Amino acid sequence: MHNISSQKVIDLLLDAVCIVQEDSRIVFVSAAFERIFGYTPQEVVGRRILDMLHPDDLAATQGQVASIMAGDLQLQFENRYVRKDGRIAHIRWTARWLPDRQVRLAVAHDITERKRHESLQAALYAISEAAHATQGLVSLFEHIHEIIGRLMVATNFSVALRDATSGELRYAYHVNERVAAPGAPLCSDSRCAEVVRTASPLLITPDTRHGWSVQTPPADAVPQARYWLGVPLRSESGVIGALVLQSYGEEGAYTSADQELLQFVSTQVATAIERKQIHEHLRQMAQFDALTRLPNRMVLMDRLQIALERARRDGTLVSLLFVDLDDFKRVNDTLGHAMGDLLLQRVAGRLHGSVRASDTVARLGGDEFVVLLESGRQKDHAHTVANKILAAFSHPFDLEGNVLQIHPSIGTALYPVDGSDAAALLDHADRSMYLCKQAGGGAVQPASAPAVLEAPTL
Known part of the structure; x- marks a missing residue:
């Protein structure tokens, strides 16, 4: 036992012992250095250890070095180094300056696993918080993208979700440096489909690409990623979609460790997505008409109030069109309520097609609709839009072979x-x-006499 050399004892330590000169050039490292940093002692002796430091930690580390050189004992300093394989190693250092030898003696303790666990817990918490704090699914996906980007390279990130009705995979979120977001959100990537179908993760690397049995997209269709990683989004109801990471270079050389990490957070992501989908569904039920998908009275009044506030501030006009169908009851009585509902849906479509995207078409109930127009200073804007609506209704409605000529009665109002x-x-x-309906319907009843339809004096 007493014959074991001090060198062998040092090489048995799990922590790496390092001796560096004042300029940070390495004089000696123990065998554990290779396990922690990826470099053999022979590869690093003579090199500056600061050259392996993560660039974001350089300033703080130089400050600690100056403190040690001044005689302080360093016991708990943490920083990051870039390993030989490109991965990040988190290190906690114990170090001191030996003035008689003119070197720094330091011991590196690898805390990468601890940091990884802390990052994962922070990510899970952040995803849960995002599910409550974000407004809408797109905002949620943006936050999830950012959170996963703190754990690994996530430059190219997609969320594909399966439509509950059709079963089709669609991109709910797609960010890719080489391929623009698809005009149609349908996801035709067979790798995504394989992940969802098998409910299993899929990692494709240059070494495994040829062994993958599922047909990948044609080479001329999209640039091929060098690394492709997809994991299923599992919920209590089954697999709802997939998370996908892609890399076109070695900066995102995904490994099985990355696969495990992404798979670990995917459960929380799936829960967050389902929670947000339920919230949005409830919001839709509360704010939009279930039959026509138009805003309801509550949303109309909210938007009208905002429009009026803007008009008071800017001295502009606001118009309302109250649209009611003539003889709608006859449709329900003769063709049934299913055809009546179909007619209301078609009416909603024609009203939408007669106004600008910035205008609001709302359904109050039954066959009553309201159009909200921010008319600027055009006193005849409401009359112009009402005539467009009448023109749209001049064409018959085809309700599954039942051809009907339906006319609206339109009343108007102008602020102020x-x-x-x-x-x-x-x-x-x-x-x-x-008043319009009493006069026979199928026309527009002016809001007021033309003489009073002047824009307010500014």
Whole structure:
């Protein structure tokens, strides 16, 4: 036992012993250095250890070196180094300066696994927080992309979700440096389909590409990623989609360790997605008409209030069109409620096609619709749009072979002439519509006499 040399004892240590000169040039490292940093002692003696440091940690490390050189004992300093294989090693150092030898003696303790565990826990917490704090699925996916990017290279990141009705895979989120987001969100990547079908992760590298049995997209279709990693998104209801990472170079040389990590966080991601989908479904139910998918009265009044505030500030006009179908009850009575519902859906489509994307078409209930127009200073804007609607209704509706000619009665109201608040304007448009209906329908009842339709004085 007493014959074992000090060199052999040092080489038995799990921590790496390092001796470096004042300029950080390495004089000696123990055998554990290779396990922690990836380099053999022969490869690093004579090199500057700071050259292997993660660039983001250089300033803090130089400050610690200056403190040690001044005589302080360093016991708990942590920083990161870039291993020979490109991965990051997290190190906790114990170090001191030996003035008689003019060298620093340091011991490197590998805390990479501890840091990885802390990062994973932080990621899981961040994903859970994002599910509560973000507005909408796109915002959630942006946050998830950022969170996963802290764990590994995630320059090219996609979320493909399976449609619950059709079973089709669609891109809910797609960021790729080589391939633009598809115009149609349908995901035709057979690798994604394989991940979802088998409910198993898939890692494709240059070494395994030829052994993969599933047909990949044609080489001329999209640039081929050098590394491709996909994991299923599992929930209690089954596999709802896939998370995909791609890399076109060695900076994202994904390994089985990356696969395990992505698979670990994917469960939390799936939970967050389902929670957000449920929230959005409830929001849709609360704010949008289930039959026509148009905003309901609550949303209309909210948007009208905002429009009025803007009009008061800018001195502009706001118009309302109250649209009611003539003889709608006859459709339900003769063709049944299913055809009546289909007619309402078609009416919603024609109303939408008659206005700008910035305008609001809402369904109040039954066959009553309201169009909200921010008219600027155009006093005849409402009349112009109403005539477009009448023109759209001049064509018959084909309801599964039942051809009907349906006409609307349209009442109008103009802010500030016909009311100064939302309720007054809606009431005026409603009364105008009934006047139109009493006159025979199929026309527009003006909001007020033309003489008072002047824009407000600014």
